Amino acid sequence: MSVQERKQRERADRERLIVATARELAEQQGWDAVTTRRLAERIEYSQPVLYSHFRGKREIIGAVALEGAAEMAVALRAATSAADGPRARVTALARTYLDFAEHNPAVYDAMFRLDGGLAFAKEDTPEPLKDAFAALLECLGEVAGNGVDPGLFTEVFWAALHGLASLSRAGRLPPGDAERRVDLLVDRLAMI
Amino acid sequence: MSVQERKQRERADRERLIVATARELAEQQGWDAVTTRRLAERIEYSQPVLYSHFRGKREIIGAVALEGAAEMAVALRAATSAADGPRARVTALARTYLDFAEHNPAVYDAMFRLDGGLAFAKEDTPEPLKDAFAALLECLGEVAGNGVDPGLFTEVFWAALHGLASLSRAGRLPPGDAERRVDLLVDRLAMI
DNA sequence: TCGATTGTCTAGCGCTGCTAGGATCGGGCC
DNA sequence: GGCCCGATCCTAGCAGCGCTAGACAATCGA
Numbered sequence: 001m002s003v004q005e006r007k008q009r010e011r012a013d014r015e016r017l018i019v020a021t022a023r024e025l026a027e028q029q030g031w032d033a034v035t036t037r038r039l040a041e042r043i044e045y046s047q048p049v050l051y052s053h054f055r056g057k058r059e060i061i062g063a064v065a066l067e068g069a070a071e072m073a074v075a076l077r078a079a080t081s082a083a084d085g086p087r088a089r090v091t092a093l094a095r096t097y098l099d100f101a102e103h104n105p106a107v108y109d110a111m112f113r114l115d116g117g118l119a120f121a122k123e124d125t126p127e128p129l130k131d132a133f134a135a136l137l138e139c140l141g142e143v144a145g146n147g148v149d150p151g152l153f154t155e156v157f158w159a160a161l162h163g164l165a166s167l168s169r170a171g172r173l174p175p176g177d178a179e180r181r182v183d184l185l186v187d188r189l190a191m192i
Numbered sequence: 193m194s195v196q197e198r199k200q201r202e203r204a205d206r207e208r209l210i211v212a213t214a215r216e217l218a219e220q221q222g223w224d225a226v227t228t229r230r231l232a233e234r235i236e237y238s239q240p241v242l243y244s245h246f247r248g249k250r251e252i253i254g255a256v257a258l259e260g261a262a263e264m265a266v267a268l269r270a271a272t273s274a275a276d277g278p279r280a281r282v283t284a285l286a287r288t289y290l291d292f293a294e295h296n297p298a299v300y301d302a303m304f305r306l307d308g309g310l311a312f313a314k315e316d317t318p319e320p321l322k323d324a325f326a327a328l329l330e331c332l333g334e335v336a337g338n339g340v341d342p343g344l345f346t347e348v349f350w351a352a353l354h355g356l357a358s359l360s361r362a363g364r365l366p367p368g369d370a371e372r373r374v375d376l377l378v379d380r381l382a383m384i
Numbered sequence: 385t386c387g388a389t390t391g392t393c394t395a396g397c398g399c400t401g402c403t404a405g406g407a408t409c410g411g412g413c414c
Numbered sequence: 415g416g417c418c419c420g421a422t423c424c425t426a427g428c429a430g431c432g433c434t435a436g437a438c439a440a441t442c443g444a
Binding site: 227228229239240242243248249 | 430431432433434435
């Protein structure tokens with residue numbers, strides 16, 4: 001028994017190594033540089049080993065996305081629980097979200113720009129994704145306003161944040177006014 | 193002289209053919225299916241011909257993006273000029289933007305998701321992109337509210353629309369409530 | 385009519401994601 | 415203890431990718 005357990009543990013370790021290495025490489029040089037050959041070389045195994053853990057590159061991206069979603073949920077909850085009052089909470093949430101996107105661009109890409117083969121807004125959506133949305137909902141639900149469905153409001157607010165994050169990162173928005181854009185967004189959207 | 197003119201005209205025609213074919217193929221089968229080989233085959237020339245018109249695939253994507261930006265600007269202006277009153281104009285603008293993204297997904301990808309090698313928010317930004325932003329600004333400037341920079345407001349509103357467009361298209365938002373999300377966004381962001 | 389220029393194609397380079405099939409290693413049984 | 419068999423891993427290779435060098439043909443000016 002213990003031999004099998006050790007092997008399973010080693011396999012799980014290696015899987016984590018693959019995901020962590022893919023993420024690291026993507027943050028360092030972008031997802032285009034994450035090829036199966038380079039990834040295999042970095043983990044010091046041959047390419048086919050990757051395919052014994054994941055169906056393909058897409059699933060590796062998906063794994064990084066899931067990891068990122070879990071981290072983002074933690075960060076969002078930490079930020080909101082440290083703030084006093086609805087307004088401060090929403091502002092902290094927005095800034096944390098955008099900070100996360102800015103400081104983990106490859107992970108954010110894996111979550112939202114690339115195809116990681118993950119199901120969204122469905123029953124079989126993976127738990128970390130649902131939980132990240134829940135973290136948004138917990139904070140934003142209380143400022144949705146009367147007669148507005150909290151879920152719908154969260155979707156809209158999230159979309160606005162995602163728009164700011166992705167347009168900023170792609171250089172589609174002037175870089176200087178990020179703070180002012182966040183303030184405007186919070187002022188207008190949240191009913192405080 | 194007339195021979196040279198004919199050749200230039202034919203060259204320009206072929207360039208348009210390349211862009212139109214790339215766009216068509218992308219809309220039919222997605223940008224992944226737009227390979228230089230397939231594209232060359234469809235225009236009935238060999239691959240190197242593509243490179244006599246464009247530096248590479250990226251520039252072809254950029255050309256499609258520019259074409260799309262011009263069309264979007266036209267559509268936005270048509271929609272806003274047909275609506276009466278600020279509120280109706282903003283709603284029409286938002287719906288037209290999202291409709292464009294939904295009905296021309298490949299073009300929208302070329303504009304905002306893929307790298308077409310275009311400069312944004314800079315001096316050397318191509319004219320069609322500036323003009324599409326101007327079309328947004330013309331409508332949104334009048335509902336920015338007191339003391340709010342129209343440009344900044346337009347950026348935020350645009351980001352929200354882009355967020356809704358890209359999250360919807362990627363299946364990240366439940367498909368049924370699109371109208372309600374637009375209404376909520378317009379209600380809250382625009383000062384009417 | 386000849387040389388130069390322009391235009392186009394064939395063929396191929398180095399890379400990609402992915403996989404078939406052989407070698408090797410280690411646990412379980414006699 | 416020694417052998418066998420299954421699990422594990424690697425080498426080698428496939429088809430396709432973006433892109434380009436160099437050969438070839440067509441056309442223009444003299």
